[in-house]
Amino acid sequence: xxxxxxxxxxxxxxxxxxxxxxxxxxxxxxxxxxxxxxxxxxxxxxxxxxxxxxxxxxxxxxxxxxxxxxxxxxxxxxxxxxxxxxxxxxxxxxxxxxxxxxxxxxxxxxxxxxxxxxxxxxxxxxxxxxxxxxxxxxxxxxxxxxxxxxxxxxxxxxxxxxxxxxxxxxxxxxxxxxxxxxxxxxxxxxxxxxxxxxxxxxxxxxxxxxxxxxxxxxxxxxxxxxxxxxxxxxxxxxxxxxxxxxxxxxxxxxxxxxxxxxxxxxxxxxxxxxxxxxxxxxxxxxxxxxxxxxxxxxxxxxxxxxxxxxxxxxxxxxxxxxxxxxxxxxxxxxxxxxxxxxx
Amino acid sequence: xxxxxxxxxxxxxxxxxxxxxxxxxxxxxxxxxxxxxxxxxxxxxxxxxxxxxxxxxxxxxxxxxxxxxxxxxxxxxxxxxxxxxxxxxxxxxxxxxxxxxxxxxxxxxxxxxxxxxxxxxxxxxxxxxxxxxxxxxxxxxxxxxxxxxxxxxxxxxxxxxxxxxxxxxxxxxxxxxxxxxxxxxxxxxxxxxxxxxxxxxxxxxxxxxxxxxxxxxxxxxxxxxxxxxxxxxxxxxxxxxxxxxxxxxxxxxxxxxxxxxxxxxxxxxxxxxxxxxxxxxxxxxxxxxxxxx
Numbered sequence: 001x002x003x004x005x006x007x008x009x010x011x012x013x014x015x016x017x018x019x020x021x022x023x024x025x026x027x028x029x030x031x032x033x034x035x036x037x038x039x040x041x042x043x044x045x046x047x048x049x050x051x052x053x054x055x056x057x058x059x060x061x062x063x064x065x066x067x068x069x070x071x072x073x074x075x076x077x078x079x080x081x082x083x084x085x086x087x088x089x090x091x092x093x094x095x096x097x098x099x100x101x102x103x104x105x106x107x108x109x110x111x112x113x114x115x116x117x118x119x120x121x122x123x124x125x126x127x128x129x130x131x132x133x134x135x136x137x138x139x140x141x142x143x144x145x146x147x148x149x150x151x152x153x154x155x156x157x158x159x160x161x162x163x164x165x166x167x168x169x170x171x172x173x174x175x176x177x178x179x180x181x182x183x184x185x186x187x188x189x190x191x192x193x194x195x196x197x198x199x200x201x202x203x204x205x206x207x208x209x210x211x212x213x214x215x216x217x218x219x220x221x222x223x224x225x226x227x228x229x230x231x232x233x234x235x236x237x238x239x240x241x242x243x244x245x246x247x248x249x250x251x252x253x254x255x256x257x258x259x260x261x262x263x264x265x266x267x268x269x270x271x272x273x274x275x276x277x278x279x280x281x282x283x284x285x286x287x288x289x290x291x292x293x294x295x296x297x298x299x300x301x302x303x304x305x306x307x308x309x310x311x312x313x314x315x316x317x318x319x320x321x322x323x324x325x326x327x328x329x330x331x332x333x334x335x336x337x338x339x340x341x342x343x
Numbered sequence: 344x345x346x347x348x349x350x351x352x353x354x355x356x357x358x359x360x361x362x363x364x365x366x367x368x369x370x371x372x373x374x375x376x377x378x379x380x381x382x383x384x385x386x387x388x389x390x391x392x393x394x395x396x397x398x399x400x401x402x403x404x405x406x407x408x409x410x411x412x413x414x415x416x417x418x419x420x421x422x423x424x425x426x427x428x429x430x431x432x433x434x435x436x437x438x439x440x441x442x443x444x445x446x447x448x449x450x451x452x453x454x455x456x457x458x459x460x461x462x463x464x465x466x467x468x469x470x471x472x473x474x475x476x477x478x479x480x481x482x483x484x485x486x487x488x489x490x491x492x493x494x495x496x497x498x499x500x501x502x503x504x505x506x507x508x509x510x511x512x513x514x515x516x517x518x519x520x521x522x523x524x525x526x527x528x529x530x531x532x533x534x535x536x537x538x539x540x541x542x543x544x545x546x547x548x549x550x551x552x553x554x555x556x557x558x559x560x561x562x563x564x565x566x567x568x569x570x571x572x573x574x575x576x577x578x579x580x581x582x583x584x585x586x587x588x589x590x591x592x593x594x595x596x597x598x599x600x601x602x603x604x605x606x607x608x609x610x611x612x613x614x615x616x617x618x619x620x621x622x623x624x625x626x627x628x629x630x631x632x633x634x635x636x
Binding site: 001003005006009010012013014016017019020021022023024025026027028031072073139140142143144146147153155156157158159160161162164165166167168169170172173174176177179181182183186216220224225227228229231232248269270273276277279280283294295298299301302303310313314316317320321324325328332335336 | 360604
């Protein structure tokens with residue numbers, strides 16, 4: 001296909017991506033270097049004939065508004081915002097290490113810093129949910145593949161529900177059930193004979209709940225991709241494996257898994273990307289007190305609607321995409337290589 | 344597949360069936376329970392005494408006289424004007440799907456037919472773009488959108504969602520078109536068609552399975568999005584998902600949990616119907632395209 005025709009076909013798509021994905025990245029990267037203007041203060045002196053002079057400082061709101069209007073980005077701040085308490089917090093980290101606490105105390109104190117708290121949860125969530133959901137999805141795919149043909153339709157339909165339903169809605173539905181007054185929460189209290197048991201109270205319980213929830217909504221995607229993949233497993237290879245006396249497990253291990261391997265890379269990639277941006281479950285489960293994610297930090301900063309927070313959100317965004325790129329580079333390189341061989 | 348060689352030992356068959364059943368309960372029960380509960384009053388759905396109240400609607404009978412009530416739905420749809428968000432969601436989801444697919448099929452087709460090296464780079468860059476969390480990009484949109492005075496409108500949001508959706512759409516459709524034989528459109532070219540005519544006359548008739556699968560994912564993205572729609576739309580332009588999240592704040596002050604439950608069920612119902620009709624195509628499309636890639 002000549003360059004011109006190619007360009008004509010793909011230009012709209014490329015333009016959309018450049019305008020609304022590449023440009024915003026530049027936009028928030030620039031934004032993160034600026035900080036909101038200080039208020040303009042005017043000092044006025046009022047002198048009374050006998051009482052001497054009183055100096056008064058007040059905010060010149062008109063001038064402040066004008067300055068903000070003329071320079072909406074704010075004033076240049078360099079990497080200042082990256083270093084403050086809410087982001088990388090170099091000063092705090094320095095103090096913690098200088099304090100020479102024991103190992104656990106050091107970790108606990110670092111975990112108390114907002115950015116690291118969010119980072120730790122985001123990484124834990126992405127790195128536990130992805131493999132667990134994929135394993136579950138694979139097992140479901142194998143099991144559903146053996147279901148009689150007539151029942152396959154309904155089984156697949158119900159299996160897909162956790163995936164297609166909006167994450168926020170899914171988390172609300174589950175949240176209402178595990179509520180102390182909901183059916184699961186009440187059942188748990190009944191089983192454990194502990195009327196105060198709540199899945200929301202302790203950080204550990206919240207984390208486990210969120211991760212289980214994550215596995216629940218992510219498994220169907222792995223399931224449907226692997227299930228579709230199972231339909232393409234060559235029957236000749238399968239039959240020759242059977243003739244060679246391979247057991248059921250060996251057939252899965254040596255015939256099915258290798259066929260599905262490229263798919264597994266694809267699913268890992270997509271799921272890591274999706275899980276790294278975890279936001280809705282934290283809102284739905286009202287879990288911010290015990291678990292926050294990087295996306296959630298940005299979300300709350302933006303919801304604050306003041307320019308100061310714009311810079312903060314921008315800085316967290318830069319740090320987040322740095323994290324995404326570090327996390328995904330190995331998988332990306334693998335994909336790029338495989339892809340390069342094929343072309 | 345019913346030959347003796349393929350028959351499974353009984354123990355395995357039982358285990359596998361039991362597992363499927365367990366999974367089905369896990370996957371479907373929360374939704375069935377919520378749909379059932381949405382027709383009860385709050386005292387039943389969140390019963391302090393016993394879960395059977397939610398099943399039989401004891402308090403619902405006491406309060407309304409009948410075991411099923413549409414009170415939550417009335418509150419959500421009429422009092423809280425949920426219907427506005429429903430219309431907005433319909434507009435956003437349909438536009439996002441149509442525009443995404445139009446751009447995506449053209450782009451994906453071009454990528455699958457070119458032999459130049461840049462196709463590799465475009466696809467890898469698209470993959471990197473796909474990895475960017477939506478909310479980080481939103482933080483880059485807000486200030487420029489305020490300045491340009493395009494913040495808060497549905498078209499802005501639609502274009503943003505289309506763009507965010509492009510990387511995935513391009514990849515899906517690319518891997519689908521690669522599996523459509525080149526000879527098909529090349530013979531059309533030989534017969535004197537232009538590239539676009541070849542695409543329209545030779546490729547379009549056979550591309551629907553892939554387009555439907557990709558379209559489903561695009562629709563879900565437009566329908567389910569929270570990060571973008573909650574930050575980029577004004578109150579009256581809100582779609583369903585941000586509307587429901589704003590219900591949550593209202594609940595805490597006014598105690599209308601059942602409104603939110605009813606709204607949640609209303610927002611889920613179209614998805615149920617969609618999947619019921621399209622799950623066969625979903626598997627077929629994935630089998631023909633993405634999973635072969």
